[in-house]
Amino acid sequence: MTDATPQPIWNRPARGSRGPTPAHSRDDIVAAAVALADANGLNAVSMRAVAAALGTAAGTLYRYLSSRDDLLDLMTDHAIAELSPYPEASGGWADTMLLLGRHQLDLHRRHPWLRDVIHRPTGVGPSALGWFDNCLRVLAPVDCPVQAKFEAIAMMTGVATLFARSEASAPAVSFAGIDLARYPHLTAAFSQPATPAPDQDLFERTLRGLLSGLLTP
Template identity: 70%
Template sequence: MADAQPIWNRPARGARGPAPSHSRAEIVAAAIAIADADGLPAVSMRAVAAKLGTAAGGLYRYLSSRDDLLDLMTDRAVGELEPYHDTSGDWLDHLVALGRAQLDLHRRHPWLADVIQRPSAVGPHALSFFDRCLGVLAPLDAPTSAKFEAIALMTGTVVLFSRSAATGPNPFAGLDPTAHPHLAAALANPSDPGRQDLFDHALRGLLRGLLTP
């Protein structure tokens, strides 16, 4: 059975057993390397142990389960958003910049979208990210609930765009839209110089709608 305490509140290794040959940080780094190369399903205690040149059973001196490992991987990845830049100036510009940094993070680690919204994955770096976002939003006269909703929806938008065809090839390529006149008209003139960055445009519209009168 997995430990009832969050992984963040437990020692980095068990008190029993021989001296550690690897740190928790090394285990997490190995797991992230596997996930980046081969996807999240490839991450197992056995695969991580093999990458470190040790026995899978030895990892249980550091972790109680694969879920612990996924939580640590998630928070380590979120930590790549740090250090944060100064939050003075326009709140919307700063929050969109944080969203853009999130999107870049998800593109570096495509597996992150599958684990980021697990309740157990909210660790120290995730708390720092929420705190920074709330700091950016502090000058706004908006309910706290609306601010939390905006941060959550910003992350949801990041996940959507990290997975969406909007960031990749045209999903209509090779299809004949002539039987669908509205789609055909739109595809005939797809460019809009004012909206080259769909992510930026969508996120700004969402945040304004949620947080301003």
């Protein structure tokens, strides 16, 4: 009996063996899909829309991909590849992880749709594995269980996606028409004098605190 489990897109040929000579490569298809998602969001990405962007029929894309899910996986790995080459800070592992985290944040700012697909288990491709491997290399000097390192890397990605999402969607807060006297602790907080901004921005403070809490005794 043969194994019916479908092979990941990474393990399949770039195109089917049948049909005419292709006019486009798999990379062309993925680049067109990423451009559509960057411009109009993930919902704008369909096999038909990508084919139209390439000036071909939707049916031709199935010579390269079996489904839209394959396309989403390839888009995810294509975007994550932008994190390479990996930066190295002049300080220790914490400084380097912070720099890597900032690169993740910038990546999600460039590709807002990525935060909606990056956690798909089928989307863990070569670029994602390379990123994870590099983070483990940076954390090699840290004396802690490897599970804590896995958690720290995953949480760093979570912080980057959270900050990118907040920047893109957070509306201005207004208390107009609300009787704040009903909320004494909130009123007291707003009545406190302004304090100087900390030397570190919120992203840095959050990520440093998270890494320290997870990785150091």
